[in-house]
Amino acid sequence: MVIAEDLAREQRSISVAEFFEKNKHLLGFDSPTRGIITTVKEAVDNALDACEEAEVLPDIFVGVKRVEDEVYRITVEDNGPGIVPENVPPVFGKLLYGSRFHQIRQSRGQQGIGISAAVLYAQLTTGTPARITSRTGAKTPAHRFEVMIRTETNEPEVISHEKIEWDRTHGTRIEIQFRSTLAAKKRLLDYLRLTAIVNPHARITADIDGEITVFERASDEVPPCPKPVLPHPHGIEFGALKRLAAASRGTVEEFLVGSFSRVGKKTAEEMISLAGLKPSRKANKLDSNELKRLLEAMQAVRVPAPPAQQCLSPIGEDLICRGLEKEIHLDFIKARTRPSAVYGGHSFIVEAAIGYGGRIPPEGNARILRFANRVPLLYQQGACAITDCVSQVNWKNYGLAQQGLPMGPVLIMVHVASTNVPFTSESKDAIASIPEIEREIVLVLQELGRELKRYLSRREKKKLQDDRARAVCSIIPEIAAKVSEIVELPPVDTTPIEGKIMRKVVAKKRTVDGKVSIEVNNYTGKEVEIVIYSLSRDTAEDAVPRPDFVDSIDGEYNKVWRCALGAGEAWRVLYTGTGEGTFDLRGVDDGMKVVVDLDV
Amino acid sequence: MVIAEDLAREQRSISVAEFFEKNKHLLGFDSPTRGIITTVKEAVDNALDACEEAEVLPDIFVGVKRVEDEVYRITVEDNGPGIVPENVPPVFGKLLYGSRFHQIRQSRGQQGIGISAAVLYAQLTTGTPARITSRTGAKTPAHRFEVMIRTETNEPEVISHEKIEWDRTHGTRIEIQFRSTLAAKKRLLDYLRLTAIVNPHARITADIDGEITVFERASDEVPPCPKPVLPHPHGIEFGALKRLAAASRGTVEEFLVGSFSRVGKKTAEEMISLAGLKPSRKANKLDSNELKRLLEAMQAVRVPAPPAQQCLSPIGEDLICRGLEKEIHLDFIKARTRPSAVYGGHSFIVEAAIGYGGRIPPEGNARILRFANRVPLLYQQGACAITDCVSQVNWKNYGLAQQGLPMGPVLIMVHVASTNVPFTSESKDAIASIPEIEREIVLVLQELGRELKRYLSRREKKKLQDDRARAVCSIIPEIAAKVSEIVELPPVDTTPIEGKIMRKVVAKKRTVDGKVSIEVNNYTGKEVEIVIYSLSRDTAEDAVPRPDFVDSIDGEYNKVWRCALGAGEAWRVLYTGTGEGTFDLRGVDDGMKVVVDLDV
Amino acid sequence: MSREEMDARAKERLVGIAREWYEQMRDGVVPYIRLPTRTKRNLEYDDDSEVWKYGDRESTRSAATEKSAIHLLKMAYVIGFLKQQLVENRSSTLRELYYISEGWKKAKFAAQDESNLLIEDLEIITEMQREAFHLRPEEDGASIFGPLRLRETTRRGVKEIHCQEDVGEAGYPIPNNVDNLEFTDHDAKFVIAIETGGMYARLMENGFDQDYGAILVHLKGQPARSTRRVLRRLNESLGLPVVVFTDGDPWSYRIYASVAYGSIKSAHISELLATPQAQFVGVQPSDISDYNLPADRLTEQDINALKAELTDPRFATEYWRNQIRLQLDMRLKSEQQAFASRGLDFVTKEYLPTRLSEMGVI
């Protein structure tokens, strides 16, 4: 008993701030270098989310500046809606405080942890407060706060608060100081570039210790802000149902229709009767057993998938391509957005793109770009379901080398958008392996693989054809020369053969025994409309077919035939004559025709 | 402005229970199957910790019983010190409540999350409360509680509380109900077996749906309970220092000596003078700049490593071997406990063992057993620094095949004990890659690799020698036969040669021209003490050397010589005689000698 | 036919190919050539000549692809060279031809194989043998030992040679061009063609040729064209039975098949090269078990070769199918010298007399 009481004296409550201070790595602050990237990421995520909610085209400034030896000041400023002064301290000075946690919709930040964790770690390494400037509109002044977090209680501590002049009419600016290094500068720029790719409506300006980089917009349309939806009956667990029911005031039917998405009166009745309940019962009076029956009934009844259109905001195939092409030079790019799907009651959409050639290094593994809810995933590529899916696809089928990952000048981009992205850890580096999501990723990659294969084989075929035709046209004349030498006859003309092989239109004129024949062969794959001119002293009065037009010039006759020749067709005219004069074919590009006068 | 206010209305605080309810996977409750294992693990961890603190030999019961279709009741009962009634509700009904979070010492549980998370997920899937029975001593009654967690506030809700009779004089029993399956039964037993291996002082009895398995103790000694220590000055960050200083009442010097481990008066003076402060200053009056200087000085001054002996409790080489041998049949086992080391101010000790042969499957990858603070790590083997270190070691140097991991009938066990084990996520499945820890793991594995190599090459050498000697002794007689046939002479005796090759003691007697010679060669690697007996009618009066003893029996003389023969040495006696009679050698095992009488 | 007539015909046929191309090109046709498909599936048994020949499957090589165009160009150059050689009454080896192509730029051969195949194409098209183009094969001729007298017309005059009396222990070496060979007399009952030198020497040492009136022919592995032509002529013009004695493995059965039925590569001249009456002595798979011969396990390649033989029309007899299946069951193969394990005389005193009298040869 003494022991238990001794032990009891040690027991106490732990604040969530203490918890995360001790477990830095869980939120992505495991090293000072990484701390900078995580901080920028959290601030930029919030800025983009805020702009999206306010339907503003984001214009974001990111600054990283050394202030003393190993201390850097990180600044992120946006033109978003701003934050009302009362909310500034908790938003930045309290972990687990936010607007999106209880909402079912796609957003970048969700838990209300990220930015306040950055504030927490900044004060841990430098002891300085975070400085936040925010203005909610032209008619109100800007407010500047200095905020810290009381670790023991996870409550904000306002160090200072003043109203100031600010040239922005609305927006938020956060400045925090970090003990860190700039070793990850390249990675930071990569992160911003990738962010620009999946947020083509955003302009991001970075000033990394004086070096300015601007990522311009690829689109001027603000993407629609995802709207929160009610929970889907298939995604609810018993505890949550119990809680919802307890909070309800109405009947079971009203409760079902009012608290869940995709449940209408009819569906609700079906569920209630299946659960063996009276529709008139008050939901908050149901006991555990009744609730269990109701839950089972809710799972059993067919309900349409959640309204993904409303709560998700995929980037879209066109904007993905534009975003990628803006930042990376490519020979080929194709994007696909899959239909929305569901796992455990959560909607999600997978989008992906594949790029080939251009400036992608031709050696080594494919470059894989991973995104979740428009946020790039930079770390733990090996532990991510996306990487795993890329390896699962048999890329050899699609013309790529593969050793685990596909190889060669290939870029694979995958974006998972969901009301609840399942990360493997709170540092949000990698997507957990959820069969439903993996299935969608593999499917979209296979679709894109087929597109890539089509591109590669078109490219290959065209190259082969050109090579072959060129080679043949340089060899056949040599055969002709050698053969002519062996048979001891004059060299034979090979231009018609070349035309044939080069898939051209070949026109030949030959005169034998006072009969002129002109023959035109269309060896191309398309119909051509041609005009044949033969200028000579021959009148060609007996020509079959007759010329469409004959013009007499200084005793010579310009005979003109027109005809449409289908692919592979031949046309021929025969008339009495000497065969002298000139002869030509028009209506076809010079590169597409061969005209041979065997009488010359 | 309208927007910001709209948004502000949505802002609110999130309870940590809500956070973890939504992020199940972070704590290891991502699937119902896994939920059972995680729950058992958390409860057993607590039971072992409590017994250790109370210095009781743990006797733990684990029960998993199906109560209805997909619902299982999990029971874990221990003989620990029990929990005082006032503390039962928060310990089981509040996340982030515990005794060990603020203590710097090795313990299994630390965050005060595990068991209450189990209660949270149980109520989420079945809506039923957890039932806890606890008694703190023979003189007090047992208390039984039914507890739930109010998710919105993360506060315990006591459903019922009664005093009851209980046959245990002290201990705790928790029963919770889970919607789950028993698919992971094997894994659960594996977990318990592994737990038994690293807690050789514990008895664990498992009743999985009626099937009883008992893991007996390998040791009756209670390991010493690690004692909390003060933070080490090299492991402190600015924010924490600021907080500690603010809470201090004394001078800087008193503060340093009293709040940090390994800081004596002299060390404190050195730090204060390096920081340019007056020793008489009150610690809570230091400003940020002064604290920064102090922190730098604390890092600069040499301070001994933290007192690992006190706060850590490694298993020890002997008990590791006993624990492993008890559960797994092995031909070879070797364990190593490294000296304690430090990362970021946290003490840690790496222990490891390597086993070979026995019942380990001879094909495939080595079996890797990972432990942290005496807790087995079951999931995410691929993401764990231990696995990574095992792959880093070049096992080919030590006689094992290797494809990433070593291959063959090998078992590798690694235990990391620390005041703060750096897990990659809160589900505590994998150790993060910390260079200091990885270095120690690689070193200990290399040490063990060398031991393994010694064992393998000894084994190989012995096998080769035996093979060779056996083969030679079966071939030489054939050579002798063939050669004798070719030269057309009587077959030659080859037993002496065999003795030589088999590394035996060879004694030969041969009589030529009335002189008997006995020659003994010690072809073994060791000194032997031998006795030579020659019983014949020869008196051997002129023997050189003279017999040590001659016995006359019925007209025959038994001549006895004794001598010590070093490895490779020969002994010889010569005397006049006929060479008839018998002859023998004693003092050497029959298997180690060859006696050849060439006169017979 | 006189040498001059033969040369004139060869020249005419070669130039004929070029003439055809000339006309094709003059008519605006991409030049091409048609050849029988040279695969196992296009082998057909010709009842008249009792040999396997190419069937009706043909493939066309048209200069419409780079590869085929280059092939035709090379053929044109070779035709030009051979025409010249015939005019000048010179000769050369295939290897020399290969080196001569050095100066032909695009028409240069990349490897010896290529020029060999091209010459075979020309043989097929012209229905003449390469010797008619004055091309000397470089293959090793085999040796003959036995009661046979022959007359060879050489560049240095006509030689009369008896293959026991006028030769050393190595026997009479068969020249490359057997058109210059004439058999004048013999005292033999049959011809035995032997795969390995060791067995050839064993039969000679043991006096097998004398005891049984045998002409020993050492094939030296896969027999050269000249050796196969000699065997055919010994069979045809002297009316001597021919038997073939090889190792007991799939590759050796192919040696027998090339003697008896002709090879796929030379199916166009099977009538000249093949000896349809030739019989297989052994080593038969059944000998391996009957005589308990030392044997090696079949390799993967051996097994595949045996399986291929099961689909080869030349092995489509009950005898061969049984033997091959037996071997596939046993998974063993033996060499002919493996008979030595039963004593050095076993093969000449026991095995061959028994086997040859079973076969009705002696």
Added chain:
Amino acid sequence: MSREEMDARAKERLVGIAREWYEQMRDGVVPYIRLPTRTKRNLEYDDDSEVWKYGDRESTRSAATEKSAIHLLKMAYVIGFLKQQLVENRSSTLRELYYISEGWKKAKFAAQDESNLLIEDLEIITEMQREAFHLRPEEDGASIFGPLRLRETTRRGVKEIHCQEDVGEAGYPIPNNVDNLEFTDHDAKFVIAIETGGMYARLMENGFDQDYGAILVHLKGQPARSTRRVLRRLNESLGLPVVVFTDGDPWSYRIYASVAYGSIKSAHISELLATPQAQFVGVQPSDISDYNLPADRLTEQDINALKAELTDPRFATEYWRNQIRLQLDMRLKSEQQAFASRGLDFVTKEYLPTRLSEMGVI
């Protein structure tokens, strides 16, 4: 020495080995045998005989290890067999020996190589050649064409043969056992040993033997022992200069070296096999550039072989070092028939006359 004397000596020496082992075992010593180390590093130039022989490095094989014990057991069985063969006046091939070992249980050979090496060991120990044990080599003998008359004692009597007049176009084939050969007359100025059949035929067609009084010897690649012995005897007993004409690559230089200096494998009988006066004609690396011959790039193996030759005592002359270094610089190799790229007569009308007169041979 008469055949009977030779046989008696061979038997005595073989049994002598067994006798030594018998005595070793009788004395309680694990039986062993000493042999010179058969590596390049243990080759030494012998001033008296002007050939390369094994030096003083020796290795001991003692039955103290399983491998060596088995080796000695096999050797004992082989000695027993050879003794028997000599007593019965029989002979056999190495391959037959290999099959005969079938019945020897533990002493059975695992592969032909093993029995070959063992026979070489016995040659070294007894200082006699395998022919003395009545072992017939199975290697292909080479051919001779030229103004040479010889007498061969065969099992079927004594034959007199002139190597231009009494032979066909394939020439006279060298028998396995050249002890039975005697040169009776000749009208030659020198002997030219040629690596490839194509070049041998080219020289014959172009009448090189007649024009220059040359005996043509076709080596057929790496020359057999019998061929090397014939070359040595042509040089020694007839006093004819011997020149060697091969391809221009490292493997061909080894052919020359084995003719001139003996090979590592047979250094124990270099005195009988090597022709120290033999000179190398070509293809020299310098010929490749001087005549702009068609050439192939050296492979990795070629380069390694050339580098090995730079450390080979047999190539330790300034001439060879320069040529090999030149070749390593050029990274090219050519075949002898590559001369055909300059016309079919170039080699006999230009290259050889120039080169041979430079060398002082004609």
